[in-house]
Amino acid sequence: MDQTALVARAREAFARRVEPALALTEEAGRVAAACHAMAERFHDGGRLVVFGSGEAATDAQHIAVEFVHPVIVGKRALPAFSLTNDVATITGITAVAGAEEVFAHQLRHLATPRDMALGVSATGNCADVLRALETARELGLLTLALVGGDGGAIRAGGVADHVLAARSHDPRVVKETHVTMYHVLWELVHVFFERPGVLTPKVVT
């Protein structure tokens, strides 16, 4: 493929991203509701537990660092963990209990009912993420999912309290939309913190 054809491919690839990014506006109501629910959980001492497979594992780690070490000076650090970091744990659970259990097992033993479980799956069909969200719901955690395409089994199964969808079937475009979504989630959770009167009165200190 020559340079002219590659440049045309570049233009086409960038153009493919415009509509899914703008479609985030249509998710704004769900984004706002998710931020409010997360702010209430953080306010009540809950922790954010994040997970995903493959490239979404890197999103899980990115989300955790976003909350723990804010890029904007003066924003408070909030407790967040990714379940994708510990290779001994991940390979151990996979070998003994199977890959589908890799996040669900950790949630059962590391999470409390006050916490939040956030799963990332570009297709909405990752079996380990689905299993983890089901487990989190059984345990009483707030459940959230970032998905793409038609939302797959995660949306169909109704396993998450808040489902935010990227409107694309290209997993790379879905990931990019997810990055914007979780940056917005982080930033706007803090908006609720700065207006503590809008968090549930019983937990206001």
Place this chain on the structure above:
Amino acid sequence: MSVPDAPDAPDASVESLYPFLYAGPTDLEAVLAAVRRSTAEKAEEIVALRREVLDRDGARIAACARVLADAFASGARLFAFGNGGSATDAQDVAALFLSPGFLPDGSGGGATVPLPAFALTGDVAVVTALSNDVGFEVVFARQLAASGRAGDIALGLSTSGNSRNLVAAFEEAGRRGMTTVGLAGYDGGQMAELGTVDDLFVVPSSSVHRIQEAQTTVYHVLWELTQHALVRHGAPAGSDFS
């Protein structure tokens, strides 16, 4: 008799932009509305920023993909590195280049060629050993000194362009005759000033978040075009010639 505006009344246009600043302490609906509006604004910001990146660097991204394809066809391996959120991008780069996969339907579809790629951020033993024994600024540079060969690819991501360990890593990569690719934000910082990066893509923004979102697009498109450019090397779809 008309009543003059109160001198300290909030400006109506500001109030419409940020209603939560003026809302009562329990006005949840006002805050939710502001959050919804903020979400829409950020979507528009990233669309505009990606358009600017394409206008500035579209042709250079295509040319860089050609360079990477030629390097991979000659046996190169790719090493990706970055700190914090950019460390997760480095791991995403490695996973993307290495993994089996498919091009999106909008780009012709078809199986992709898995390419040899490593993230320098994944090995906690190496990262903590170098940090503890020498200093964090040698993390990445020492790993490249140990594993990088002439012709290999060093790809580093930073939002500021000023991370000391990235600057040192690009110097080491250059000494070793590696092909260097950098992604930065703001004005490119030291990564731009020092001239040690062969192909530097600067996302012109001062928002760390928007920079990261646009950088993700840059490396995704770079990968997609590298896959297309490999076709001229006769790599059959799904083959692994590494």
